[in-house]
Amino acid sequence: MERVRFYQIGSYAAGNRLLDGELQTVQSDTHRTNSLNSGHRACQGCGEALGARYALDAVMRATGNQMVAVNATGCLEVFSTPYPETAWQVPWLHSLFGNAPAVATGVAAALKAKGRTDVRVVGQGGDGGTVDIGLACLSGMFERNDDVLYICYDNGGYMNTGVQRSGATPHGAATTTTPAVGPQPGNDFGKGKNLPAIAMAHRIPYVATATVADLRDLEYKATRAMEFRGARYLHVLVPCPLGWRTASNETVKIARLATETGIFPVFEAEDGEVVAVSKIRKRRPVGDYLQPQGRFAHLFGATPREDVIAKIQAEADRNVRVFGLTDPEVPVHGVVS
Amino acid sequence: MLKQIEGSRGVAEAVALSRPEVICAYPISPQTHIVEALSTLVKSGELAPCEFVNVESEFAAMSVAIGASAAGARAYTATASQGLLYMAEPLFNASGLGLPIVMTVANRAIGAPINIWNDHSDSMSQRDSGWIQLYAETNQEALDLHIQAFRIAEELSLPVMVCMDGFVLTHAVERVDVPAQEQVDAFLPPYEPRQVLDPEDPISIGAMVGPDAFTEVRYLAHDKQMQALDLIPAVAADFAAAFGRDSGGLVRPYRCDDAETVVVALGSVLGTIKDTVDELRDEGMSIGVLGLTSFRPFPLDAVRTALAGAQRVVVLERALAVGIGGIVAANVRMALSGISLHGYTVIAGLGGRAITKASLTRLFHEAVADKLEPLTFLDLDRDLVERELRRTRTTRRSGPAAENLLRDLGTRVG
Ligand SMILES: Cc1ncc(C[n+]2csc(CCOP(=O)(O)OP(=O)(O)O)c2C)c(N)n1
Ligand code: SF4
Numbered sequence: 001m002e003r004v005r006f007y008q009i010g011s012y013a014a015g016n017r018l019l020d021g022e023l024q025t026v027q028s029d030t031h032r033t034n035s036l037n038s039g040h041r042a043c044q045g046c047g048e049a050l051g052a053r054y055a056l057d058a059v060m061r062a063t064g065n066q067m068v069a070v071n072a073t074g075c076l077e078v079f080s081t082p083y084p085e086t087a088w089q090v091p092w093l094h095s096l097f098g099n100a101p102a103v104a105t106g107v108a109a110a111l112k113a114k115g116r117t118d119v120r121v122v123g124q125g126g127d128g129g130t131v132d133i134g135l136a137c138l139s140g141m142f143e144r145n146d147d148v149l150y151i152c153y154d155n156g157g158y159m160n161t162g163v164q165r166s167g168a169t170p171h172g173a174a175t176t177t178t179p180a181v182g183p184q185p186g187n188d189f190g191k192g193k194n195l196p197a198i199a200m201a202h203r204i205p206y207v208a209t210a211t212v213a214d215l216r217d218l219e220y221k222a223t224r225a226m227e228f229r230g231a232r233y234l235h236v237l238v239p240c241p242l243g244w245r246t247a248s249n250e251t252v253k254i255a256r257l258a259t260e261t262g263i264f265p266v267f268e269a270e271d272g273e274v275v276a277v278s279k280i281r282k283r284r285p286v287g288d289y290l291q292p293q294g295r296f297a298h299l300f301g302a303t304p305r306e307d308v309i310a311k312i313q314a315e316a317d318r319n320v321r322v323f324g325l326t327d328p329e330v331p332v333h334g335v336v337s
Numbered sequence: 338m339l340k341q342i343e344g345s346r347g348v349a350e351a352v353a354l355s356r357p358e359v360i361c362a363y364p365i366s367p368q369t370h371i372v373e374a375l376s377t378l379v380k381s382g383e384l385a386p387c388e389f390v391n392v393e394s395e396f397a398a399m400s401v402a403i404g405a406s407a408a409g410a411r412a413y414t415a416t417a418s419q420g421l422l423y424m425a426e427p428l429f430n431a432s433g434l435g436l437p438i439v440m441t442v443a444n445r446a447i448g449a450p451i452n453i454w455n456d457h458s459d460s461m462s463q464r465d466s467g468w469i470q471l472y473a474e475t476n477q478e479a480l481d482l483h484i485q486a487f488r489i490a491e492e493l494s495l496p497v498m499v500c501m502d503g504f505v506l507t508h509a510v511e512r513v514d515v516p517a518q519e520q521v522d523a524f525l526p527p528y529e530p531r532q533v534l535d536p537e538d539p540i541s542i543g544a545m546v547g548p549d550a551f552t553e554v555r556y557l558a559h560d561k562q563m564q565a566l567d568l569i570p571a572v573a574a575d576f577a578a579a580f581g582r583d584s585g586g587l588v589r590p591y592r593c594d595d596a597e598t599v600v601v602a603l604g605s606v607l608g609t610i611k612d613t614v615d616e617l618r619d620e621g622m623s624i625g626v627l628g629l630t631s632f633r634p635f636p637l638d639a640v641r642t643a644l645a646g647a648q649r650v651v652v653l654e655r656a657l658a659v660g661i662g663g664i665v666a667a668n669v670r671m672a673l674s675g676i677s678l679h680g681y682t683v684i685a686g687l688g689g690r691a692i693t694k695a696s697l698t699r700l701f702h703e704a705v706a707d708k709l710e711p712l713t714f715l716d717l718d719r720d721l722v723e724r725e726l727r728r729t730r731t732t733r734r735s736g737p738a739a740e741n742l743l744r745d746l747g748t749r750v751g
Contacts, residue, residue, distance in 0.1 A: 024454065068534045071543075078545050086541035091534035093407050094543030100398035102392065106359060106404020106412070107534060109388040113358035113410055119536055137400065140393035172360050 012026075026061065033089065036058050040087035045236030045248025047151045047255060048126070048280070052076055055236060056122065057150050058222035060090060063120045068093070068107050069333040072100035072125025072134060075160040076153060098133035099139040104148040112147070120226060121147065127154040127168035131193045135167075142202035145230040151222070152195060155240035163243040169194040170263070171315065172308045173295045175243070185308045196269075199233040203272040208224035208290045210266060211237040213256035217278065221268065237264045245294020251318070257289035262316035265323040280325045286313045302315045338515050344476040344506040345370030346514045348415075348441055348499075351480040353384045354521040355439075355487045357413040358528075359405035361390040361398045365420040366453050367503035368443040372415055372554040379679070395420040397440075399427035406436035407542055408720045409533040411487065414438065416679035417503055418445035421459045425466070432467030432558065434543060435531065437490035439483065440468075444655075445603070446688040450739040454689020455503040457604065460632075461656040461664045467558050469497040469565055470633040471585065472603040476501075476511045481584035482630075484516070484571050491570060495561050497508045500632075503606040504689070516580055516702055524579045562634040569631050587630035587636035590643045592618060596625030598705050599644055601669055602653045603629040605693050606685070610653065613697040622705060629665070640672035651704045653715075662712045679707055685715035721745055 026032050035056035059067055064260055071077045071094045080087040081094065095103045101187045102124030111119050121210050123141075125134060130152035141148055157175050158164040164177040165187055174186040199207045205228040210218040218236060225232040258264040259278065263286060266278035287309055290296040299305040304323035339558060340347070350373050352360075360379065362372035379389040388405075392398045398414045405412040416424065421442055423725060431438050443459045446452040460470055473479035479501040484496040497645050501507060546554060556675035568588065573585035593599055593609055595629045600610055607628045627643045629636070644650055650673070652666040661667070670680060681704055688691045696716050703709045721742055735741065 063571035066536045068408065068536065077543075079540050079542035083544040083550060086544060088541050089539060090534055091539040093404065093543045094541075095400060096426055096648035097432070099403075099427055101398065103396040103407075105390060105397075106361070106401035106406070108404075109359045109361070109390050109401065110405040110408035110410030110412070113386045113388045113405075114408075115386070135465075136393055137397050138396055143393075144391065146390075175455040190631040234714050265726055 015229055031059070031066065033060055035088065035090050036080060037087045037089055039085065040080045041082060041165050042075070042241075043242050043248065045241045045251045046075070046079075047212045047240060047251045048076050048155055049079070050215075051153050051218065051238040052124065052151075053235045054212070054218050055222045055234065056090065058219040059120070059122055059226055060225045061151065062226040065090070066119045067091075068111075068121050069082065070095070070100050070104040070107060070121065070123045072129030073097035073160070074126035074129050075155075076126065077097060097129050099137055100129060101134055101148065101150055102137040104150065105141050105144070105146040108147045114317045115126055121149070122148040123148050125152060126159065127152055128158040128166040131167040131195045139198075139202065142199060142204050142231045142233070145204060147229050147231075147233040149222075149225045149234065152235045153238045154166065154235055155238050155243060157240070157243050159240050166194070171312055172290070172305075174298055175295070178312060185305060186298060187294070189311055196233070196235045199235075200269050201274045202231070204212055204231040204233060205229070205271060206232040207269040208233075208267065209235045209237070209264070211255040211264060212239070213252050213259060214278070216268070217266065224268070243295065245297070246292060252293065254289070254292065259283065259285045260284045261289045262320040262325050263289055263312070263317045265325055267323055274323065277323050277325060279318070279327050283320070283326055286316050339512060339515070340515050341510060341512050342506060343370060343510050344479060344501065344731055345508065346374050346482045347476050347515065348483055348501070348507075349374035349378065351483040352413055352441075353378050354516065354518055355525055356384075356411065356527075357387055357439075357486055358410035359388050359390065359402070359412045360414065361392050361401035361405070361412070363392050363395045363398045363416070363420060363673050363742050365395070365417050365454075367445060367507045368415045368417045368420070368441065369521045370507060371441055371443065376548075379478045387620075388454040391418070396422040396427060399424040399431060402438045403427055403431050403434065403436055406431070406438050406491055406530075407532075409530045409535075410439045411528040412436075414699070415441035415443065417443040418453075421463060422447060425463065428463055428466045428514045429466065431496045435494040437487075437494050437528070438571040439490055440496065440498050441483070443503040444496050444501045452688040453503075455505050456687045456689065457500070457686075460498060460500045463498075464633055464664065467495070467562075467570075467630070468633065469562065471496060471497065471499050471569075471630055472632060473499065473506060474589070474605060474607045474630075476509065476629060477513045477582070478516065479506055480513055481576060481580070481582070484521055485576050486524060488572050488645050489565065489568055491528050493561050493565055495565070497589045500604070505605045508575050514582070517601055520579060523577065524576065565631075566638075585630055588639045589630060589633045589642060591626040591628065593625035593627055593643055594748065595623060595646070597623040597648045598635045598651065598701065599625050599627050599647045599649075600651045600701070601627045601629065601640070601665065603632060603665065604655065605659050606653065606655065609692055609694060610697060613694045613701065616694075617698065617701055618637070622701070624701060624705070632665070635668045635672075637643060637672040640669060644669075644673060644678070645676065647678055649704060649707070651681045651683060651701070651709070653683040653685050657684050657687065681709045681711060681713065683713045683715055688739050690716060
């Protein structure tokens with residue numbers, strides 16, 4: 001599939017609605033099918049709702065609606081299915097917090113036994129359900145190479161239970177269980193779990209990262225994932241206005257800053273090897289990403305934590321180096337505004 | 338066909354004859370032989386179409402079964418002991434979602450101290466999980482109950498646990514009658530799910546339910562179990578008609594009709610109890626046995642009817658509700674509310690301790706003379722526990738109890 005980028009075409013209008021018909025994306029079509037309908041109860045500006053809709057819509061299109069979704073407990077599950085209502089237009093199953101990958105495996109096994117190879121399975125959950133409590137099930141699913149696409153919506157914490165720390169909470173972020181009290185830097189350093197790397201270490205057919213800043217890229221990756229059989233993993237950065245303490249109209253902007261600073265590398269990997277990287281056109285200092293977020297406010301207070309910011313910058317520099325995010329390698333532009 | 342095979346093998350064959358489409362399991366003694374046999378049947382193509390999923394834990398095993406069942410496949414797993422506890426969370430979920438999964442529990446004690454031998458602590462601990470629990474007395478019954486379990490589960494859309502004593506049944510080689518495939522096919526129609534994940538007719542399963550409907554949902558779960566009180570005997574009657582042997586049902590009274598003393602028990606120990614009772618009958622003692630096949634739902638009426646004419650009841654069970662006494666006994670007492678008779682609880686055979694005819698004979702004589710303590714631990718070594726109790730009273734750092742006991746017994750040096 002041809003990859004089209006928003007900014008290259010020059011229009012930010014939803015679905016490129018202002019462009020010629022063949023350049024418009026399917027999202028601009030008011031008659032398109034939606035996996036996740038309006039009426040759900042996500043917070044305004046929820047990155048997870050946005051990410052899930054785009055990812056599953058893409059899978060729906062790629063499979064001609066022949067798909068089943070399995071969901072871990074978390075915001076996405078709670079806001080989408082307040083009984084007796086549901087916002088899902090696809091067959092959808094929620095069992096528990098920590099077992100979505102295994103439940104998805106069960107669905108895939110049943111479909112295989114029944115000879116329904118046309119129906120595809122997607123598992124999904126937040127970063128807590130994925131990198132923490134569900135990790136054993138996910139690793140098992142990867143190791144067996146079960147025919148499941150698993151999507152992690154990474155909002156960097158346990159948002160559903162009130163913004164506690166998860167294994168994917170970034171360095172320096174304040175959460176309700178990693179408060180920035182006194183000299184504490186919020187979430188400690190050196191504790192992050194890099195699940196895309198863990199997934200790649202399983203040598204599964206396809207691993208990719210994406211953000212809600214580039215929805216075309218997210219759609220492309222969800223679609224591409226469906227071209228493979230076996231275990232596939234998609235890790236999507238989805239800002240959470242509530243937990244990140246950002247304005248609800250800034251979700252997409254914040255996600256873009258995560259990529260432009262090098263904090264969140266966007267790439268694809270096949271069989272454990274990186275095959276494509278989204279390059280950063282103009283690199284920004286990490287402060288540009290951190291400062292607008294309330295969860296990092298303590299780093300910019302009366303006694304600014306240059307030490308912590310420097311460590312985060314070093315992490316971003318490392319990502320740029322390891323993934324070759326800039327081409328050619330260029331220094332950071334600008335200063336913290 | 339009559340076969341001289343291990344209990345586990347018999348169960349594996351009965352499960353295979355029931356045509357499961359997804360089997361997932363994680364090994365734990367004494368369940369292993371069942372799933373090993375099934376994995377071979379699947380790999381060899383003898384059991385097809387069927388997917389055998391080797392999972393990384395019991396938590397995953399039950400989760401895979403949940404996914405498979407919700408997608409419309411007949412799903413089976415087996416476990417025991419620590420494994421059953423490790424699946425406690427998805428266990429409640431499977432029943433809450435109304436998924437007719439069938440699972441064998443090869444009953445085994447729960448640690449600590451770790452112990453691989455038989456008792457019923459594992460399945461009894463999950464008695465409120467919403468699963469139907471059936472207990473097999475013999476290997477033949479274990480086989481037969483599995484075939485019935487799929488029908489009961491699927492007619493009610495509720496999961497069923499078939500409990501069989503670890504090692505005592507699973508590893509015992511006995512003669513069993515393994516039915517023919519055509520017979521099982523005629524008895525057990527293909528699984529027709531009540532709700533299924535189908536792209537042609539999308540539904541959401543597992544929505545979040547608040548206080549407005551949660552009680553009602555739980556009531557319906559209870560009501561389903563009450564329906565099982567009728568269904569379990571009906572399926573047992575159908576089974577008897579189709580296969581020509583009695584198996585299953587709610588309760589199995591043995592020489593109860595005119596008995597002054599009735600012993601209530603479940604599982605393989607019933608054989609030893611019946612033998613003992615036969616001998617005591619020959620001596621003129623008026624004693625009978627009430628075997629419980631269904632523990633969940635608990636057949637209050639059937640137990641009440643069977644015990645109505647007795648003067649005393651001895652509930653012998655292989656699990657302990659620590660801090661109160663007997664689990665089965667508490668349920669039996671409920672059945673007897675309003676009926677006045679002497680009731681005794683006997684905790685026996687914990688962690689695989691042999692329940693001998695000699696001990697049972699002594700026990701029943703004491704019961705009939707009404708000299709039994711209300712709560713008795715069969716064959717408890719009093720001296721041993723007294724010594725340990727003294728030690729813990731006098732020395733703060735008395736050491737690990739289990740190791741102290743073994744040292745006192747002389748089975749361990751140092
Ligand atoms: C076994 C278990 N432990 C804890 C919880 C409580 N719980 C529900 S959702 C959740 C956090 C979800 O976080 P995440 O997966 O990151 O998703 P998010 O809500 O952030 O989208 C927790 C801790 C639970 N439901 N089950
Ligand atoms: S708390 Fe965050 S993830 Fe949850 S619904 Fe609100 S914005 Fe979305």
